Structure formats: structure tokens, C-alpha cells
Amino acid sequence: MMGGMKTTSPKKPLCLLLVALADEYKALLHERFELIDAPTAALRAAAIAQRGAEIELVLSNGATGLRAEEMDAMPRLRLAAAQGAGYENLDVAAAKARGLAVCNGAGTNDSCVADHTLALLLASVRALPQQDRALREGLWRDALPLRPSLNGRRLGVLGLGTIGRKIALRAQAFEMQIGYHNRRPRPDAAADWAYFDSPRALAEWADYLVVAAPGGADTRHIVNAEVLAALGPQGHLVNIARGSLVDTAALAEALAAGRLAGAALDVYESEPRPPEALLGFANVVLTPHIAGWSPEAIRATVELFIANVQALDQGQPLLTPL
Numbered sequence: 430m431m432g433g434m435k436t437t438s439p440k441k442p443l444c445l446l447l448v449a450l451a452d453e454y455k456a457l458l459h460e461r462f463e464l465i466d467a468p469t470a471a472l473r474a475a476a477i478a479q480r481g482a483e484i485e486l487v488l489s490n491g492a493t494g495l496r497a498e499e500m501d502a503m504p505r506l507r508l509a510a511a512q513g514a515g516y517e518n519l520d521v522a523a524a525k526a527r528g529l530a531v532c533n534g535a536g537t538n539d540s541c542v543a544d545h546t547l548a549l550l551l552a553s554v555r556a557l558p559q560q561d562r563a564l565r566e567g568l569w570r571d572a573l574p575l576r577p578s579l580n581g582r583r584l585g586v587l588g589l590g591t592i593g594r595k596i597a598l599r600a601q602a603f604e605m606q607i608g609y610h611n612r613r614p615r616p617d618a619a620a621d622w623a624y625f626d627s628p629r630a631l632a633e634w635a636d637y638l639v640v641a642a643p644g645g646a647d648t649r650h651i652v653n654a655e656v657l658a659a660l661g662p663q664g665h666l667v668n669i670a671r672g673s674l675v676d677t678a679a680l681a682e683a684l685a686a687g688r689l690a691g692a693a694l695d696v697y698e699s700e701p702r703p704p705e706a707l708l709g710f711a712n713v714v715l716t717p718h719i720a721g722w723s724p725e726a727i728r729a730t731v732e733l734f735i736a737n738v739q740a741l742d743q744g745q746p747l748l749t750p751l
Contacts (some may be wrong), residue, residue: 442738443483443485444462446464447489449468477503485505487508494517514533534749537733540595546599549667579603581605589641636665639668642674650676653679657680661688661689666680669720701718
């Protein structure tokens with residue numbers, strides 16, 4: 430300090446955080462932004478009402494989203510971001526109509542989700558929760574039914590995006606045959622991956638079906654009673670995408686009637702409430718929308734958000750624009 434004059438740091442941009450983050454990841458944001466931590470509906474409404482005129486950045490996720498009227502209440506908003514790959518409840522059209530930058534966290538947790546998917550598939554097919562329970566109750570293997578293995582089986586991947594592709598590559602390491610359905614064949618699919626032009630056709634071919642397509646109105650209940658019937662009584666269903674893609678009532682009905690061998694789900698139509706219709710089935714494995722969560726993945730999503738803000742500030746293209 431010279432001549433009695435003070436030097437002041439540039440004012441940090443105000444960022445509204447709409448998702449719950451551990452302190453160590455929020456610290457990364459605090460270094461660069463003034464942060465409003467608003468992970469609940471009440472805190473969110475209060476933050477927008479009290480400081481909407483100052484907010485420049487919003488970090489949300491696909492389930493939490495950001496509505497058009499909320500954007501309208503933030504005249505200085507420059508960037509609306511989804512933390513992960515999904516952005517189904519982020520009003521991208523409204524943001525673009527206002528000239529806002531919009532991005533997501535594509536690629537940050539793909540490997541984590543793919544790892545969890547194979548864990549769910551193994552848990553369902555090999556009945557790991559049931560076998561754990563049986564052993565604790567004093568039963569040995571001779572009293573338990575034999576469970577199939579993965580090798581040589583047909584895995585159908587419904588949605589061959591970046592996550593679906595990583596799932597398929599991992600399944601290949603288990604010597605599984607790979608088939609997939611997408612809106613169109615993928616040029617980056619391996620030559621021996623079979624393409625099917627509908628979810629039903631894929632399910633008819635597959636032994637096990639993994640749901641990895643985006644959420645939204647276009648894919649709601651894409652796995653319905655017809656698709657489950659095509660998968661058949663020896664089939665297993667895994668959903669790591671969005672709960673809306675699977676008709677929960679149809680799934681419960683198929684399981685109750687013995688028309689499906691098992692299911693493993695990380696996402697639900699009812700979340701964050703558990704899927705009541707599925708809780709009574711011993712052949713259903715449930716995890717709390719945790720497939721994309723690991724220390725590495727969460728840090729990567731925060732670092733990517735910061736990198737997108739830096740690109741915006743420098744007049745450069747966003748790294749993961751929508």
C-alpha cells in the first residue's frame with residue numbers, strides 16, 4: 430500500500446449453486462465466485478427473490494434444472510450450467526432465446542457411471558444381495574440356485590452415447606455380445622456391435638438390457654410393458670439413465686408375474702422417494718442415483734464448470750455447450 434491508498438481485489442461474480450456439494454468442492458467455487466448455496470426449493474426461491482438482480486452464473490443439474498421465469502428474474506445472468514451430462518429440466522430454449530450461454534458436464538462422470546452399471550448388472554444377474562443374505566442366514570451354495578454368468582451373453586445398450594459406449598466396452602471385457610439402439614447407427618460403434626431400429630427389437634435379441642438414453646419427453650416410458658415382454662423371463666434390466674425412461678408400474682407387474690428375472694436400478698420416477706412398487710421384490714437391486722458420484726467425478730464436474738466460465742469470460746467457445 431502506497432500513499433495511503435488501498436488496493437482492492439476485483440469483485441467476484443455471483444454464482445447461484447442449486448445442487449448439494451461437499452465443502453471441499455464448494456471451496457473450489459468459493460475461490461473464484463461469490464457463492465449462494467441454495468440446494469433446497471426454499472433457499473433457491475429466497476436467493477432469487479433477494480439477489481436475483483446480481484446473479485451472473487447458475488450451476489444446477491438435470492433433475493433440479495432452471496426455469497424460464499427464474500432466468501427472467503436474473504437480468505445479469507450470463508451462464509446456466511448443468512453439473513452432469515443430463516439437462517432435462519434446464520430450459521435450454523428459454524436460455525438461448527435470452528442469449529444466455531448454456532453448458533453441461535458431459536464426460537465428467539461417464540467412466541464412473543459405466544463402472545456402476547457393470548456392478549449393478551453383476552449384482553442382478555449373479556444375485557449378489559440375495560447370496561449375501563443367504564450366507565448370513567446359514568445357507569451354503571448347495572441350497573441356492575445356480576446363477577448365470579455374463580460371458581457369452583447378449584447385452585443390449587439402449588442409448589449409445591458416451592456413457593453407453595463405455596458400458597459396451599466394459600461389457601466386451603466380460604466377453605459379452607453387444608447390441609444397441611439409437612435414433613440412428615453410431616459411426617463410432619465397433620463393427621461387431623449389432624444395431625437395432627427399435628427398443629423392442631433390441632430387447633428381443635438381448636439377454637440383458639441396459640438403459641443409458643437421455644431423459645425428457647421423447648424417451649418417457651421407452652421401456653414399457655411391450656419391451657419388458659420382449660426381454661423375457663430370463664432377462665435382466667438395468668437403468669442408470671433417468672427414472673422416466675422405465676414404466677415403473679409395468680416393471681412391477683412383469684416382476685410379480687415372473688416375466689422378468691430381475692432388475693437393478695439407480696434412478697426412479699419417484700426420486701428422491703424410493704420406488705414403492707418395487708421395494709418388495711428380492712430380485713431388484715436399488716441404489717440412490719449414485720452411479721455418477723465419486724470424489725473424482727464430482728471434482729471433475731466442478732472443474733469443468735469453472736473452465737466453462739473462464740472460456741466465457743475470455744470470449745472463447747464453451748467446452749461443453751448445449
